[in-house]
Amino acid sequence: MGEVWQLLIASCVIGAGIGLSYGAMPSLIMSAVPVSETASANSLNTLMRSIGTSTSSAVAGVVLAQMTVSLGPVTVPSQDGFRVVLAIGAGAALVALFVAAFLPARRRAAAGRSVSGTVRGARGAAVVTVTAHRADGSVAASTAAGSDGGFALAALPAEPLTLVAVEHPAVHETVSVGAGVTQRHDIDLVVREERA
Numbered sequence: 001m002g003e004v005w006q007l008l009i010a011s012c013v014i015g016a017g018i019g020l021s022y023g024a025m026p027s028l029i030m031s032a033v034p035v036s037e038t039a040s041a042n043s044l045n046t047l048m049r050s051i052g053t054s055t056s057s058a059v060a061g062v063v064l065a066q067m068t069v070s071l072g073p074v075t076v077p078s079q080d081g082f083r084v085v086l087a088i089g090a091g092a093a094l095v096a097l098f099v100a101a102f103l104p105a106r107r108r109a110a111a112g113r114s115v116s117g118t119v120r121g122a123r124g125a126a127v128v129t130v131t132a133h134r135a136d137g138s139v140a141a142s143t144a145a146g147s148d149g150g151f152a153l154a155a156l157p158a159e160p161l162t163l164v165a166v167e168h169p170a171v172h173e174t175v176s177v178g179a180g181v182t183q184r185h186d187i188d189l190v191v192r193e194e195r196a
Contacts, residue, residue, distance in 0.1 A: 026045065029041045056089070060085045063084050063085050113156045113157070115132065115161070116150070116185075117151060117184050120188045128149065128151075130166075132156055134161060141154070161177040162176055163187065165187045
């Protein structure tokens with residue numbers, strides 16, 4: 001690395017890698033921990049990131065301050081100093097890659113799980129939708145019930161779900177579903193009278 005453009009390219013590659021990892025890390029953390037632990041897990045990520053950036057800046061500053069050359073009356077970091085800083089960064093990246101290789105892989109949900117049932121209590125020709133929600137509130141699947149109220153949701157993740165049946169307009173009911181393989185649940189829609 002004997003030219004300024006080489007240093008610029010190396011800095012751009014490092015910056016792009018840091019930006020991509022900072023963007024991906026929160027979603028990776030949230031998918032790997034229970035919903036009740038997402039706040040503490042992301043807080044730990046932020047703490048470790050702050051410690052890492054401050055420590056690396058301090059180390060780079062010490063190296064560049066110790067490895068200098070004089071250009072007339074001005075003292076500046078030497079080319080070897082930048083090489084050492086980049087080598088330390090590359091070494092840290094290799095250590096991180098080694099540690100990441102031993103992290104457990106994400107468990108994939110078993111395919112083929114289904115939940116079926118009948119929505120009872122719909123009024124006339126009302127449209128009824130049944131939606132399966134994960135514990136974090138995201139939608140796993142959704143379908144419209146047939147004219148007889150029957151519904152089937154396929155290819156669901158093997159995790160606890162909440163079924164929400166909604167009659168359009170404005171009647172809904174929820175049912176909790178365990179983490180079994182194939183289940184049947186009937187849902188009774190009840191019109192609740194509002195008190196004056």
